[in-house]
Amino acid sequence: MATSRSEAGPIRYDLAVIGAGPAGLAAADAAAALGLRVALLDAGARLGGQYYRHPAPELGAARPEKLHHGWRTFDRLRERLAAAPLVDHLPEHHVWAAERGEHWTLHATRGPERADRATVTARGLLLATGAYERQLPFPGWTLPGVVTAGGAQAMLKSGLVLPGRRIVVAGSGPLLLAVASSLAAAGARVPAIVEATGYLGYGRGLPVLAGNPAKLAEGAEHAARLLRHGVRLRRRAAVVEAHGTDRITAVTVARLDARWKPVPGSGRRIACDALAIGHGLVPQIDLAVELGAATVTTADGTAALRVDAQQRTSVPGLWAAGETCGVGGADLALAEGVLAAHSVAGKPAPARELTVRRRRRGFAALMAAAHAPGPDWTGWVTDDTDVCRCEEVPARAVREAVTELGAADARTVKLLTRAGMGWCQGRMCGPAVACLSGGPLGGPDSRPLSCPVPLAQLAEPDEPFVQ
Incomplete structure (x- = not known):
C-alpha cells in the first residue's frame, strides 16, 4: 500500500473508496484481491475510521486491542492492505466534492491544517463515510x-x-x-x-x-x-x-x-x-445527496442511502456500504464493503457476505425501531437552551421563527435565526432544529461542499494524485 508521490504522472483508479473504517477497509482489500487499482481516501491520519480508532504509536499503548471489539479483524485487514501494491492509502484527505463525467473526479483538501488540495480520478466511487452522533x-x-x-x-x-x-x-x-x-x-x-x-x-x-x-x-x-x-x-x-x-x-x-x-x-x-x-447515529451522506442519490428513511427517522442488492446507489457508478446505508455495526459494514467491491469488479457476490448482510440488516431495522426518539423530547428544552451551539441560537429564537415569523421548515428557520450556519454546518443541531421547526427529526441534507474548505483552494488548479 503506497502513500507517496512522484513524477510518474496522474493515476486513474478503478475504484476510489472514501472512508477507511470497517466498510472502506473491507472494500479496498476485496477490490485489490480482485485486481482493481484502488485509492483509499480518509480524513484521518491512520487507518481504522471511528470504529477502529486507536492510539498514536508515540503514546506507547501496550495493549490497544483491549479497547476494541473485533481488533483482530482490523489487524488482519491492516496487514493485508500494507502489502497490497494495488492500494494507495491517501490519509488526511478531506473530500469536499465529487464530480461525475467520463470518470469520477474527487476534490480533497489535505493535511492537518488543510493547507493544500488534490484531485483523484476513478472509474467507480464507493462511499463508506460512516455516521456521526445525533x-x-x-x-x-x-x-x-x-x-x-x-x-x-x-x-x-x-x-x-x-x-x-x-x-x-x-x-x-x-x-x-x-x-x-x-x-x-x-x-x-x-x-x-x-x-x-x-x-x-x-x-x-x-x-x-x-x-x-x-x-x-x-x-x-x-x-x-x-x-x-x-x-x-x-x-x-x-x-x-x-x-x-x-x-x-x-x-x-x-x-x-x-x-x-x-x-x-x-x-x-x-x-x-x-x-x-x-x-443514536446519523448516516453521513452529504456527498451522495449532493450528487442526487436517492435516500430512504430508517425506523429511527434518519435518512440513509438507498442501495440495491449490489450496493449500488441510484447514481450510476456510485456505490455505498456500511453506515451510509443505515446504521448497523461493524460486521454489517465489513460484509457490505466486500459485496460492493465484487459488484464494482463485476464478480458474483460471496454467499457468506450475503447472509451476514441479510441478518445484520434485519437486526439494524429492529434496533432502530427500538431506540427511535419519541416526539415529545422537546418538552425538556427550555426557551433559553442553546440549540445551535456554533451560532448560540436559543430554542426561543427557533420557536419564534415558527410561531411569529411563519417559518414552516428548518431551512427557513436557518435563514431567520442562523441556526445551522456555524462550523459544524448543522450536523450537531440539524435534527433538533428540524424537530423544533415542526418537521421530522432527521432528513437528508444537501451541501455543495461536504466540509469546510479554504477559499484559496477553490481558486487553485487541480493537482491529480501521482505516484
Whole structure:
C-alpha cells in the first residue's frame, strides 16, 4: 500500500473508496484481491475510521486491542492492505466534492491544517463515510465536561484519557452499553446509564434476534462487565438538565413517558464530573445527496442511502456500504464493503457476505425501531437552551421563527435565526432544529461542499494524485 508521490504522472483508479473504517477497509482489500487499482481516501491520519480508532504509536499503548471489539479483524485487514501494491492509502484527505463525467473526479483538501488540495480520478466511487452522533439539546448541554458518547470513547481509544472520573452515560441506543463498559474498564466510575427507551422493543423481533447470536453475545458481554463494576441501568429516563458553572457537577434525570415527555416530579440529581450522551447515529451522506442519490428513511427517522442488492446507489457508478446505508455495526459494514467491491469488479457476490448482510440488516431495522426518539423530547428544552451551539441560537429564537415569523421548515428557520450556519454546518443541531421547526427529526441534507474548505483552494488548479 503506497502513500507517496512522484513524477510518474496522474493515476486513474478503478475504484476510489472514501472512508477507511470497517466498510472502506473491507472494500479496498476485496477490490485489490480482485485486481482493481484502488485509492483509499480518509480524513484521518491512520487507518481504522471511528470504529477502529486507536492510539498514536508515540503514546506507547501496550495493549490497544483491549479497547476494541473485533481488533483482530482490523489487524488482519491492516496487514493485508500494507502489502497490497494495488492500494494507495491517501490519509488526511478531506473530500469536499465529487464530480461525475467520463470518470469520477474527487476534490480533497489535505493535511492537518488543510493547507493544500488534490484531485483523484476513478472509474467507480464507493462511499463508506460512516455516521456521526445525533444530539438532542437540553439545558446545560454546552457545559465543559459534557461530551458525546462516541466522543468519550474516542478520547479513550485514541488518547488513552477519560473525560472525567465520575461519568454518567446517557441517551439512547446500544452504543451506550459499549461506551459505559469501556469507561468502567478503564477506571472511571459510572454511576448510571440513562437509557431513554426500554429494551422491550427487541422482543418484537425474536426471529431476528435468533439469527444474530453474535449480537446477543456482545450485549451479554457488556452487561456482565457493567454488572461487575456496579453500573446501574435506568430505563425510560433521560438527562433533562446539566448543572454547573465552570464545569458540569451534576445532572437531573427524569422518567419519560412513552412519547419521551418528562414525567413531572420524577427528577433526581446525580453527581458527576462528566456526561457522555448521544441519541443514536446519523448516516453521513452529504456527498451522495449532493450528487442526487436517492435516500430512504430508517425506523429511527434518519435518512440513509438507498442501495440495491449490489450496493449500488441510484447514481450510476456510485456505490455505498456500511453506515451510509443505515446504521448497523461493524460486521454489517465489513460484509457490505466486500459485496460492493465484487459488484464494482463485476464478480458474483460471496454467499457468506450475503447472509451476514441479510441478518445484520434485519437486526439494524429492529434496533432502530427500538431506540427511535419519541416526539415529545422537546418538552425538556427550555426557551433559553442553546440549540445551535456554533451560532448560540436559543430554542426561543427557533420557536419564534415558527410561531411569529411563519417559518414552516428548518431551512427557513436557518435563514431567520442562523441556526445551522456555524462550523459544524448543522450536523450537531440539524435534527433538533428540524424537530423544533415542526418537521421530522432527521432528513437528508444537501451541501455543495461536504466540509469546510479554504477559499484559496477553490481558486487553485487541480493537482491529480501521482505516484
